[in-house]
Amino acid sequence: MTVLEVKNLTKIYKTKGSSITVCALDNFDMRIEEGEFVGIMGPSGSGKTTLLNMLATIDQPSKGKILMNNKNPYELKERELALFRRRNLGFIFQEFNLLDSLSIKENIILPLVLERMHAKEIEKKVEEIAAVLNIKDILNKRIYEVSGGQQQRTACARALINHPSIILADEPTGNLDSKSSYDLMDSLQKINKTQKATILMVTHDPFAASFCNRIIMIKDGKFFLEINKSSNRQVFFNEILDYLSLLGGGYNENL
Numbered sequence: 001m002t003v004l005e006v007k008n009l010t011k012i013y014k015t016k017g018s019s020i021t022v023c024a025l026d027n028f029d030m031r032i033e034e035g036e037f038v039g040i041m042g043p044s045g046s047g048k049t050t051l052l053n054m055l056a057t058i059d060q061p062s063k064g065k066i067l068m069n070n071k072n073p074y075e076l077k078e079r080e081l082a083l084f085r086r087r088n089l090g091f092i093f094q095e096f097n098l099l100d101s102l103s104i105k106e107n108i109i110l111p112l113v114l115e116r117m118h119a120k121e122i123e124k125k126v127e128e129i130a131a132v133l134n135i136k137d138i139l140n141k142r143i144y145e146v147s148g149g150q151q152q153r154t155a156c157a158r159a160l161i162n163h164p165s166i167i168l169a170d171e172p173t174g175n176l177d178s179k180s181s182y183d184l185m186d187s188l189q190k191i192n193k194t195q196k197a198t199i200l201m202v203t204h205d206p207f208a209a210s211f212c213n214r215i216i217m218i219k220d221g222k223f224f225l226e227i228n229k230s231s232n233r234q235v236f237f238n239e240i241l242d243y244l245s246l247l248g249g250g251y252n253e254n255l
Helices: 048-055 078-088 104-114 119-132 148-160 178-195 233-247
Strands: 002-014 021-033 037-041 063-068 089-092 166-170 199-202 214-219 222-228
Touching: 002 048, 021 048, 021 063, 021 222, 037 048, 037 178, 037 233, 048 166, 048 199, 078 089, 089 148, 104 119, 104 148, 119 148, 119 178, 148 166, 148 178, 178 199, 214 233, 222 233
Parallel strands: 037 199, 037 214, 089 166, 166 199
Antiparallel strands: 002 021, 002 063, 214 222
16 A cells, blocks of 8 residues: 655745745655655755655645645645644654653653543553553653653654554654664664554664665755665665765765
8 A cells, every 4th residue: 555655746945035946856756655664865955854844744845746645635724734644644853842841651642632532542552652662661751851762762652652654754863872773763663563654764874774674865856766675784784875875975964
């Protein structure tokens, strides 16, 4: 089943006060099937973040089409779009985006509370996802009482708890040390395999990318190449490094 299909996606920005235009994404095509774990990589200015923003319905395409479960979110009315986003998209950000006034548990269950799910069902779901992400022992703590790695796993739990159609992850390891990065990516990989969660991750980090099943590289707003994991993660990591060298300098910077 195709979860996400992108056809001829183009984004053109106009510079304020002048007639200069910048094509951030140029006739980009992509398809993601249910249960895939796909990484998006590319140099600074390649269009990674522009792509993610349009998939997240934050930014309007200039041309082309985005289909999620055969629906174009940009054809929905504002209220319908808000509901579509809440039920179909899960977000993991580099900055965590957790609410300091809430406990770890309260942050995680927020999407279910908005759906007015029954308390017993919420309790069951939070226990399950907390066990998978190894955060059961911190559920009652506040954000400032836990580590950065625990905060990011909390953000992952919040993104995953209502089983969205696709998880959009934006540089999820960007603010983490090496151990926390490994723990997070290992958890995402397990969730992808055991729960068939569909994940699309934008990253500059080849280590994080090596946990994916497939990597799509973008250059100058266009599809550049695709790599599929055919062996173990270490071999895939080395392949990613080799292909990144073809992209030239700046691949390890954010857009």
